Amino acid sequence: MSKAKAVMLDGKSLAEKIKLELKKEIADSGLNLGLAAILVGDNEASRLYVDLKEKACKEVGITFSKYLCNSECYDDIDETELLEMIDFLNRDKQINGVLVQLPLPEGFDADKVIKKIDPAKDVDGFNNGNVTPPTIAAIIELIKSAGENLSDKNAIIIGNSDIFIDNLENHLAKLGIKEIKKEKNIPTNCANYDVIIIVLGQARILKKENIKDGAIIIDVGINKLNGATVGDVDPEVAERAGFLSPVPGGVGPLTVACLLRNVLELTKKS
Numbered sequence: 001m002s003k004a005k006a007v008m009l010d011g012k013s014l015a016e017k018i019k020l021e022l023k024k025e026i027a028d029s030g031l032n033l034g035l036a037a038i039l040v041g042d043n044e045a046s047r048l049y050v051d052l053k054e055k056a057c058k059e060v061g062i063t064f065s066k067y068l069c070n071s072e073c074y075d076d077i078d079e080t081e082l083l084e085m086i087d088f089l090n091r092d093k094q095i096n097g098v099l100v101q102l103p104l105p106e107g108f109d110a111d112k113v114i115k116k117i118d119p120a121k122d123v124d125g126f127n128n129g130n131v132t133p134p135t136i137a138a139i140i141e142l143i144k145s146a147g148e149n150l151s152d153k154n155a156i157i158i159g160n161s162d163i164f165i166d167n168l169e170n171h172l173a174k175l176g177i178k179e180i181k182k183e184k185n186i187p188t189n190c191a192n193y194d195v196i197i198i199v200l201g202q203a204r205i206l207k208k209e210n211i212k213d214g215a216i217i218i219d220v221g222i223n224k225l226n227g228a229t230v231g232d233v234d235p236e237v238a239e240r241a242g243f244l245s246p247v248p249g250g251v252g253p254l255t256v257a258c259l260l261r262n263v264l265e266l267t268k269k270s
């Protein structure tokens with residue numbers, strides 16, 4: 001068996017560091033911070049993500065209010081009621097951040113729902129540029145943690161959500177990466193890229209044959225394979241990559257920490 005050569009980019013440790021800093025800053029500031037999360041429907045993965053956000057809030061001293069509109073807790077909710085709920089939270093002075101966990105069940109207009117969140121409380125950064133969306137912030141932190149000079153590097157973002165990809169491209173450009181390409185599928189010339197960010201939602205689709213020796217690989221995929229959580233990157237990629245942000249333990253935990261950082265940032269701005 002060949003040996004893994006990639007340096008693992010440790011999102012979990014970076015997340016712990018951010019949470020410790022946040023905990024101290026929140027305690028020192030004397031601020032009472034509140035984050036409200038709304039979950040509609042019975043999506044198991046979404047429930048898990050909301051629970052992870054709740055746990056992290058507890059760790060840093062942010063009051064977490066969970067609004068579960070699922071079959072267990074709530075009779076039924078329609079879009080009008082959901083919009084009213086958001087309006088109520090927008091006006092609640094004890095709430096500094098509001099998020100609606102996505103995806104929403106069929107029949108809900110996610111765009112309309114998200115737009116209802118007061119931009120001053122939009123911790124996901126979906127509505128304007130008040131804060132960086134947590135997943136994008138996590139990707140940026142991981143790339144920076146590799147400690148490489150980026151000005152002579154080209155990057156490719158492989159993903160199928162145009163809004164996310166365009167937003168990520170803008171943020172990567174600010175990092176000083178020389179050239180950024182966007183693709184909806186893994187291109188045949190993928191081995192030309194120094195940085196690969198993949199967010200396709202296809203288990204272990206990026207193979208070691210696809211990449212350049214020494215490349216920085218950021219796996220943003222979350223998939224279930226035989227009951228295990230795996231990313232879009234095949235583990236054998238570690239035999240050729242220079243740096244790899246793995247799944248689990250990479251973007252995921254860091255995204256939650258970046259979300260909490262946004263609660264404090266929005267509160268300071270308001």
Ligand code: GUN
Pocket residue numbers: 099100101102103124134135
């Ligand atoms: N579902 C998947 N990613 C996200 C995210 O970043 N924010 C919210 N609210 N829901 C999600």
